[in-house]
Amino acid sequence: MATVNLNSQNFQETIENNDLVFVDFWATWCRPCKAFGPIYQKASEANSDIVFGKVDIDQCQDLAAAADIQAVPTLMIAKQGQIIFKQAGALRASDLDDVISQARAVNLEEAAEETAK
Template sequence: MATVELTTENFDEVVGGSDIVLVDFWAEWCGPCRAFGPTYEAASNKHDDLVFGKVDTEAQQELAATFGIRSIPTLMIVREGVVLFSQPGALPGNALDSLIEQAREVNMEEVHAKVAEAQAQQG
């Protein structure tokens, strides 16, 4: 599956409407971002049941600011509307595959229960 360009207009629809979404925050001028691109694209072809999105931080500055992106590339994994992983730096293919498998194995019932508990304590 090809990667999807994410914008402020389609982000909620794409990320909210999918089980697991990987988001690559990048910019054209960023050398490490360009180096990570083929690895990310290869993973998107290998894991065609997942959604792989890319956010151009130059064109989508508001979206990058919303997530506090300060370094690129930054990879974020969202599952069922919860950010499970967000970290700057390019990953080698085997590390990206491992991270995807870890995201698949997370018990989301436990995660949602912890989120609900934290929200109840705040509210």
């Protein structure tokens, strides 16, 4: 699946209506973003069960502010509507693959039970 451009109109719906959503907050002027872009695109093509979204922070300043983005690129992951991961910095392909595996493995019910204890 190709990456999806996210904006104020479709961001919340995308997060809430998909099981697993990766969001790349990026900027056209950011060199690390440009390096990470092809890695992110390739991962989106290899993992069709995951929504891979992109947010241009210059075009969507409101979203960047709401997500408290302090640096780009920043990768954010939502699972079943809940943010489970947010990290600034470009990832290597192998690191992104690891993050994808970990995100798939997260069990929100078990996490909620652990938090309740």
